[in-house]
Structure formats: C-alpha cells, structure tokens
Amino acid sequence: MKRASDGSGAVRGWIAFVVAALCAALIGVALALQHADRASNPAAVAPVLVAPTTTTSVAYFARPGANGTKVLTETVDPLSLAVPDSWTAPAADPLTLPGVLDQFATQAPALAGVLQDEGQVEQKAAIRLFAYQPASPSAFVSVISFSSPTTKPFTAASIAAIVALAKKKTSSIAVTGVQLAVGEVLQLNSSAVVQKQAVVVEILVLVAAGRTMQIEMVAETNVAQVPPVFAQIEASLRIS
Numbered sequence: 001m002k003r004a005s006d007g008s009g010a011v012r013g014w015i016a017f018v019v020a021a022l023c024a025a026l027i028g029v030a031l032a033l034q035h036a037d038r039a040s041n042p043a044a045v046a047p048v049l050v051a052p053t054t055t056t057s058v059a060y061f062a063r064p065g066a067n068g069t070k071v072l073t074e075t076v077d078p079l080s081l082a083v084p085d086s087w088t089a090p091a092a093d094p095l096t097l098p099g100v101l102d103q104f105a106t107q108a109p110a111l112a113g114v115l116q117d118e119g120q121v122e123q124k125a126a127i128r129l130f131a132y133q134p135a136s137p138s139a140f141v142s143v144i145s146f147s148s149p150t151t152k153p154f155t156a157a158s159i160a161a162i163v164a165l166a167k168k169k170t171s172s173i174a175v176t177g178v179q180l181a182v183g184e185v186l187q188l189n190s191s192a193v194v195q196k197q198a199v200v201v202e203i204l205v206l207v208a209a210g211r212t213m214q215i216e217m218v219a220e221t222n223v224a225q226v227p228p229v230f231a232q233i234e235a236s237l238r239i240s
Contacts, residue, residue: 060129137222144216
C-alpha cells in the first residue's frame, strides 16, 4: 500500500485522490470486462450513483455470529457480513444516517474526510449497510450497490485483465483479485497518514445475484498493514 505524508490539506487531498483513482480503476474494470467477456454488460460496473434512495428503519436483521461477532443481512441485496459484536449498526435511513456519520466524525477526526464522502454518497445514492467501531482505533464498513442484471460475476480471467490495466492507470491504489467464499472479488487497497494517524482503506467489488456491490472498509491503525477485522469481514461475506 502507498502512503501519503501528513500536511496541509492532506485529508481532503488524499480523499479526492483516492476517489479519482478509484473512479479510474472502475472505468478500467469496465474496459477490461469488455475485452475479457463480450457477453457481459461492463458499463454497469461504474455508475454507483444510479441506485435509488431507500428509507428503512431496519438495522440489518442482526443476529449472533461466531467468535464474538454479529451477522448483518443487508435489506436490499442478498448480502450478509459479520462485524465485531461491539460495533454499532445504525439503520441505513437517509434521513438519520448523515447525522450518525457527523457524530462519528467528531469521535474519529482522522476519518472525518472519508465520512464526509460517505455522507455525499448517501445523498446521491444509498448506503445499503453501515456499521462502525466508534472507540479508538475507529473503523467502519459500508455497502453500496446497484442493479446490474446483465453483468456477469468476475472470473479469474476478467480479474487478471483488470489488474493488468489498473497497474497502468494508478500507482496509489493496489488492485488485486481475491477468491472468497462469496466468489471472485476485485480488491482495492490504499493508505495515508491523516493528522499523524495511519488510515487504511479497502474496497471490494462483488458482482452476484444480478447486482454489483461495493464493500468499503476504513480503519485507523497503529501498524503499516491492513487490520485483522478486514480479513474477518471478507471471510464472512455471504450471498443469502
């Protein structure tokens, strides 16, 4: 993972750079899929903001999971994941979630820029799931998705084409493919130092059940590596 040094404008500058690079990577996904699988609908991968706003008061049907976790089943996609039982899982209600994000940002200043971007996504599309650890080291996971009925799931070949293209387009984000229990996913990783606090970002892109899902994990860390909770969330992903 690449790191940016702290300094004036580091928060917004880093966030803007990551978002721009992510957009470039997702455009690369579409192009690579077009070459790797002519029968797919690659254009459906990129436009995350087409998802309709959904109001809900349901907190993801939380139920006890293994090893001190709780399983959250997202209300729109057939997707479930597990987070530590101590994490808070507010309802993905566009009327109330922005206030939750603002409050969380005051508790975790190093994540404030990322949380502001999450709030903007919620205004334009819909966050399908959001869960977070408010105590230091703070962390959160969010899920954004949209319907893509003609887009085929990733394969090893399409992932390899995406990774090869991404290497030519960005050096700030590590792009790889990962085989999880839920299927082949595209994984994007980056990191930065914000207000003298190391912050890591991991985004998984999953195509399944006629939908494209973006699982974003962000965390403060005291070591230069992805925190174990990311791997725990990755392994827990299921399509129900």
